[in-house]
Amino acid sequence: MKPLEGVRILDLSRVLACPFATMLLAEMGADVIKVEQPGTGDETRSFEPFFDFGVSGYYLACNRAKRSITVDMRKEGGRQVIRDLAARADVVVENFPTGALKRRGLDYASLKAVNPRLVYLSCTGFGQTGPYAKRKGYDTVFQAMGGLMGLTGERGGGPVKPGLPVADLTSGLWVAIGLLAALRGRDATGQGAHVDFSMLDGQVALLTIAAARLFALGEVPPRLGTEHPGRVPTASFQCRDGRFLHITASDQHWAPLCTALGLHDLLEDAALSTNAGRLAQRDRVMAAMTAAMAALTRAEAVAALDVVDVPNGPVLALDEVVADPHVQARGCITEVPHGEARYPALRLPFRFDGFDDPVPRPAPPLGADTDGILSELGYDTARIAALREESAI
Structure with missing residues (x-):
């Protein structure tokens, strides 16, 4: 029943x-x-x-x-x-x-x-x-x-x-x-x-977490496209083949992410090891990430990030969603x-x-x-x- x-x-x-x-x-x-x-x-x-x-x-x-x-x-x-x-x-x-x-x-x-x-x-x-x-x-x-x-x-x-x-x-x-x-x-x-x-x-x-930022910080979250107001790096990046890949990374993903993408300068900067530090340097982190992702095809980026367990997902069009093998x-x-x-x-x-x-x-x-x-x-x-x-x- x-x-x-x-x-x-x-x-x-x-x-x-x-x-x-x-x-x-x-x-x-x-x-x-x-x-x-x-x-x-x-x-x-x-x-x-x-x-x-x-x-x-x-x-x-x-x-x-x-x-x-x-x-x-x-x-x-x-x-x-x-x-x-x-x-x-x-x-x-x-x-x-x-x-x-x-x-x-x-x-x-x-x-x-x-x-x-x-x-x-x-x-x-x-x-x-x-x-x-x-x-x-x-x-x-x-x-x-x-x-x-x-x-x-x-x-x-x-x-x-x-x-x-x-x-x-x-x-x-x-x-x-x-x-x-x-x-x-x-x-x-x-x-x-x-x-x-x-x-x-x-x-x-x-409104949940957006309201929480207002209640806790007095902040009205700005429009940021695919970026997250409280977590860096979390955004969609365009790859070399013109396709987009969305990445969501927390502190435990930072070192594997930098290693996978060859971002050694960022990895060696202790100030960036915490999300608070990356928030303070959002523009620097996002610029480096954007350049690194632009050098890879989406398939290459997915493969590199999957190996080190960094959460990511291709931005799919509707027809791609319904044809996706997991969805099927x-x-x-x-x-x-x-x-x-x-x-x-x-x-x-x-x-x-x-x-x-x-x-x-x-x-x-x-x-x-x-x-x-x-x-x-x-x-x-x-x-x-x-x-x-x-x-x-």
């Missing part, structure tokens, strides 16, 4: 952060019922890129292993469907603007009345309280306001966003963690809970069926001993499970037909 079998999640969310979270839980065994707007569904069903079988790769990347029901929550019949689903659910996840579901009688207080054991998570940009509670935002807004962009970029340059929607994806991880914690607490006490998650809060919480050996890339087609997908990074491993399963066509889910609630064919007549499903 999978570790979350028996957990039922009512997923009222859309786009990326929360759908990513509920997909993680679905592939670990939870029964995730994804509620979508009739006719259109989750907005990401229309987002690029599209596979050659006509389905959005964006949607498929975050909605595997779920069941889809179409419900129009603007109709009373649709709202009653949500109440009935919530009555049997362990979890409700929603990312509507603050107050939107309260106006429809589908907020935590309303659904708790039909299911006191319910764990209800609200994911918003800025939380349920505070001066920004009504503001709207997207991934890059939270990267900007949460400090990530301010820390990212080349030395002396402007802010740069990472190549992935980091605020959305890490928010998905926070949501999954919060739900699992609340479920554990619910199982211990018998009482449900409301989890108020703010995507801005999630980004601020990730670990089974990180798999194929998922979608009707008659199959498409490549990324597996979850867990391998269990004692439970079944999470294996990607297809994302649902829009509304594919509507009748089956309503039948599970005890709705007969006449009632389902009436809801369709009302356009509530």
Whole structure:
């Protein structure tokens, strides 16, 4: 069995952060019922890129292993469907603007009345309280306001966003963690809970060691490209063949590193034997390292550093990552069926001993499970037909 079998999640969310979270839980065994707007569904069903079988790769990347029901929550019949689903659910996840579901009688207080054991998570940009509670935002807004962009970029340059929607994806991880914690607490006490998650809060919480430098030293870490503000040498270096190699070295790696690269002058300087000394002479160390690495191909540099156990890794393009022999050996890339087609997908990074491993399963066509889910609630064919007549499903 999978570790979350028996957990039922009512997923009222859309786009990326929360759908990513509920997909993680679905592939670990939870029964995730994804509620979508009739006719259109989750907005990401229309987002690029599209596979050659006509389905959005964006949607498929975050909605595997779920069941889809179409419900129009603007109709009373649709709202009653949500109440009935919530009555049997362990979890409700929603990312509507603050107050939107309260106006429809589908907020935590309303659904708790039909299911006191319910764990209800609200994911918003800025939380349920505070001066920004009504503001709207997207991934890059939270990267900007949460400090990530301010820390990212080349030395002396402007802010740069990472190549992935980091605020959305890490928010998905926070949501999954919060739900699992609340479920554990619910199982211990018998009482449900409301989890108020703010995507801005999630980004601020990730500042960790950058914030530690501010709190301990009063320092706002400058943008340093691939360099580390508190460790030298840690950076990506361009090699003779134009490729880049990233090196992370602590004190125990300094002498082997200097020996491997022929940096004898640096090795003989006792002041550089500690990280504090190298921080004080960052420019000298980085200049010598840059020149030494430029004399080697990346393969030569990897071979020289691997022999002396200095941590290093080639900076790989995306196609190189998926073709990497270790990534392939670990089974990180798999194929998922979608009707008659199959498409490549990324597996979850867990391998269990004692439970079944999470294996990607297809994302649902829009509304594919509507009748089956309503039948599970005890709705007969006449009632389902009436809801369709009302356009509530």
